[in-house]
């Protein structure tokens with residue numbers, strides 16, 4: 001019961017100095033889901049991950065990971081999870097293989113099993129040719145992949161990744177995304193990740209919560225979040241201001257005029273890619289010629305900017 005799931009109810013974390021880093025967060029993650037906490041620096045993401053992974057205690061609220069309570073059954077939680085934190089604690093004098101074998105021994109594997117597991121994991125994260133090299137000679141991307149391999153030693157049902165690709169170049173970021181996706185979709189590992197990158201949340205997560213100043217300010221699937229900020233935008237450019245004026249009157253019947261200046265008119269409208277053909281027909285019926293056209297859909301960036309701006313206003 002509860003295997004591979006995460007449940008948080010009214011979580012609050014107040015640090016010793018009185019600072020409230022997490023302020024009433026509730027959420028649920030189902031087995032096999034990829035859930036992203038998206039938020040700016042200092043939003044409370046790492047604090048939440050530390051609590052979920054038993055490294056820090058909640059001030060109040062209920063936190064269950066893999067069906068176990070983090071406060072009363074932390075040892076059971078630890079067997080269920082793998083954690084990749086921002087700061088890697090790996091001893092850089094050791095080789096990749098030594099670290100993996102050491103970790104496997106910590107999880108009570110025999111010497112032979114540990115060796116086999118290390119070989120398998122090195123292959124899995126694409127480090128099969130680097131296993132005998134010292135970690136200090138690894139690139140940043142290789143270290144992250146080794147971090148991931150280390151957390152997979154005991155085949156956890158839930159994986160916590162705190163900003164897994166911060167500081168990586170685009171190529172290494174994509175490789176890491178592929179690995180996370182494979183673990184989540186092919187092996188059914190539940191993934192809870194934090195990120196400052198909208199693209200990362202969009203690429204990986206089934207469900208996203210935007211967190212700011214310790215509170216969830218918006219949540220949904222990537223599609224729902226994009227939809228929540230509303231319609232698509234179509235920007236028309238006409239030959240002159242007069243044509244634009246006539247067009248705005250006509251376009252205003254189908255959508256909301258978002259912007260009008262000079263020979264430019266922007267309409268906000270649902271499902272713009274479907275509507276645009278009809279709008280062009282309507283304009284042509286009135287002998288209004290369109291010089292240029294641009295259709296754009298809202299991005300998660302727009303959602304993020306809007307919800308954090310609204311928070312600041314309040």
Ligand SMILES: Nc1ncnc2c1ncn2[C@@H]1O[C@H](COP(=O)(O)OP(=O)(O)OP(=O)(O)O)[C@@H](O)[C@H]1O
Pocket residue numbers: 015016017019020021039040041042043044045046047048196
């Ligand atoms: N031990 C601590 N004592 C007091 N305040 C802390 C402590 N650790 C973190 N904080 C504060 O809590 C807030 C949330 O920090 P946290 O590290 O959880 O944010 P974050 O969203 O992970 O940001 P980042 O992306 O920068 O890691 C910050 O304002 C931080 O300064």
